[in-house]
Amino acid sequence: xxxxxxxxxxxxxxxxxxxxxxITGLGGGVVIVPxxxxxxxxxxxxxxxxxxxxxxxxxxxxxxAYVKEGFSNIRIGxxxxxxxxxxxxxxxxxxxKLPTSFIGVVFGVxxxxxxxxxxTAKAEHAASFGSSDRLALRLKMEGTxxxxxxxxxxHVRAVPLGFGLMAIAGLLSGLLGIGSGxxxxxxxxxxxxxxxxxxxxxSNFMIGVTAAASAGIYLSRGYIDPGLAMPVTLGVLAGSxxxxxxxxxxxxxxxxxxxxxxxxxxxxxxIYNSISGRL
Amino acid sequence: xxxxxxxxxxxxxxxxxxNLLRAGVILSGAVVFVGALIHLARHxxxxxxxxxxxxxxxxxxxxxxxxxxxxxxxxxxIIQFGLLLLIATPVARVAYLVYxxxxxxxxxxxVVALVVLLLLAYGLSGGRV
Numbered sequence: 010x011x012x013x014x015x016x017x018x019x020x021x022x023x024x025x026x027x028x029x030x031x032i033t034g035l036g037g038g039v040v041i042v043p044x045x046x047x048x049x050x051x052x053x054x055x056x057x058x059x060x061x062x063x064x065x066x067x068x069x070x071x072x073x074a075y076v077k078e079g080f081s082n083i084r085i086g087x088x089x090x091x092x093x094x095x096x097x098x099x100x101x102x103x104x105x106k107l108p109t110s111f112i113g114v115v116f117g118v119x120x121x122x123x124x125x126x127x128x129t130a131k132a133e134h135a136a137s138f139g140s141s142d143r144l145a146l147r148l149k150m151e152g153t154x155x156x157x158x159x160x161x162x163x164h165v166r167a168v169p170l171g172f173g174l175m176a177i178a179g180l181l182s183g184l185l186g187i188g189s190g191x192x193x194x195x196x197x198x199x200x201x202x203x204x205x206x207x208x209x210x211x212s213n214f215m216i217g218v219t220a221a222a223s224a225g226i227y228l229s230r231g232y233i234d235p236g237l238a239m240p241v242t243l244g245v246l247a248g249s250x251x252x253x254x255x256x257x258x259x260x261x262x263x264x265x266x267x268x269x270x271x272x273x274x275x276x277x278x279x280i281y282n283s284i285s286g287r288l
Numbered sequence: 289x290x291x292x293x294x295x296x297x298x299x300x301x302x303x304x305x306x307n308l309l310r311a312g313v314i315l316s317g318a319v320v321f322v323g324a325l326i327h328l329a330r331h332x333x334x335x336x337x338x339x340x341x342x343x344x345x346x347x348x349x350x351x352x353x354x355x356x357x358x359x360x361x362x363x364x365x366i367i368q369f370g371l372l373l374l375i376a377t378p379v380a381r382v383a384y385l386v387y388x389x390x391x392x393x394x395x396x397x398x399v400v401a402l403v404v405l406l407l408l409a410y411g412l413s414g415g416r417v
Contacts, residue, residue: 013332016324052341062371066317069309069377077306079299087385087401094407098415148396153295217309217378218404222411224375229350229414231343235367236336239324242371246317 012236019049019240027067027248032255033265034209035127035272037245038064038187039120043275046113046288051237053109053288057186058232061224063245064188068216070246071253080210082152085165085203090215092172093179093193094222100183101223105230107184113283116185120276123191124269142166145201154207163204171201183223188216301388305381312377319370327363350414379408 010018022044023037030037038060045056075081104112141151145165153160178192190212197208227233282288347353348368357365382405389398 010336011333012336013328015336016328051338054341055338062374065374065378066313070313073306073310073313076302079302083301083305083385084397087382087397087404090404091400091407094404098407098411101411102415218382218408221375221378222408225412226415228375231349233371234338234344235323235348235364235371236327237338238371239320239367242320242374243317243324
């Protein structure tokens with residue numbers, strides 16, 4: 010296989026990953042690393058570097074649309090970015106210190122969890138509390154989003170706990186080169202009581218900044234290879250843009266299950282290969 | 289400040305942030321694509337070597353090195369420059385927020401955005417103390 014064919018294969022694989030990630034809401038980033046590392050035998054450090062760059066591309070592209078529609082809460086996002094960026098810097102430092110087999114195992118566990126979450130997650134999480142915390146009020150986190158009958162006002166609570174979980178999300182992002190959107194959404198939706206739509210939109214808005222924090226470190230360490238990151242980024246970007254067109258017409262629980270099954274298999278293979286020293 | 293005027297300011301901020309992100313992605317995507325064509329035209333028939341980790345040469349690890357390679361019309365340098373623009377897109381978004389919050393006289397959030405900007409700058413500098 011020469012560079013031209015190799016590039017073609019990766020572009021195609023990344024396109025499919027971006028497309029599936031977009032229509033299932035799981036994000037394309039989680040499957041890029043296993044795809045490159047398991048199927049194509051790319052060193053996991055190169056794979057993580059390429060994935061990280063593609064994550065910035067997709068999140069910025071998607072965030073552009075969400076922000077304009079008024080779903081993202083910029084104040085909540087930028088405040089929690091202190092936690093995610095700090096976590097991402099620590100994650101990127103750890104990535105250089107830890108053996109790749111350990112990173113592979115952590116990656117597998119995170120994959121398994123996101124597969125589990127994808128099939129069990131509830132689509133809507135109604136905020137059922139009357140008022141915001143004092144801290145949330147001081148931070149002016151309350152906001153509105155466009156609902157079916159005009160703007161809907163929402164409250165925010167448990168800022169410190171959400172902040173802490175965001176730091177973990179950032180750490181995983183910096184260590185594994187993923188967006189860790191799933192953890193970000195849990196922090197906002199389940200813990201801080203922010204409506205699901207606002208949580209996903211704000212999470213998307215934050216992913217780019219989180220990934221950019223560690224991307225600089227990866228770049229300066231020589232983990233970001235242009236020949237590899239190019240087909241991954243262009244493929245994922247095109248795939249998710251294509252997927253976004255289907256988003257409104259197709260709610261796809263079946264596809265979500267299939268994609269979760271694929272992710273689970275990748276996760277187990279990742280863990281097995283790491284332990285047996287083949288990664 | 290009345291609620292309406294605050295919402296209007298927020299709405300304007302949303303719009304600018306959205307446009308900034310979109311422009312960054314389109315611009316960097318285009319640069320990466322141009323670099324890809326040059327790179328593939330010149331080296332497409334060679335064998336890839338990603339099975340073994342060696343790390344990138346030093347010129348593709350720093351902003352200055354990347355710029356030098358990009359201006360010398362090296363395919364890999366141009367791609368890396370496009371990737372650098374992509375990484376810079378969220379950074380530019382945070383920098384804009386520092387300015388926008390300061391303009392709104394929202395001192396608290398101007399400082400919050402500034403802290404995020406400093407963390408990003410630290411990462412981009414390679415994370416050296």
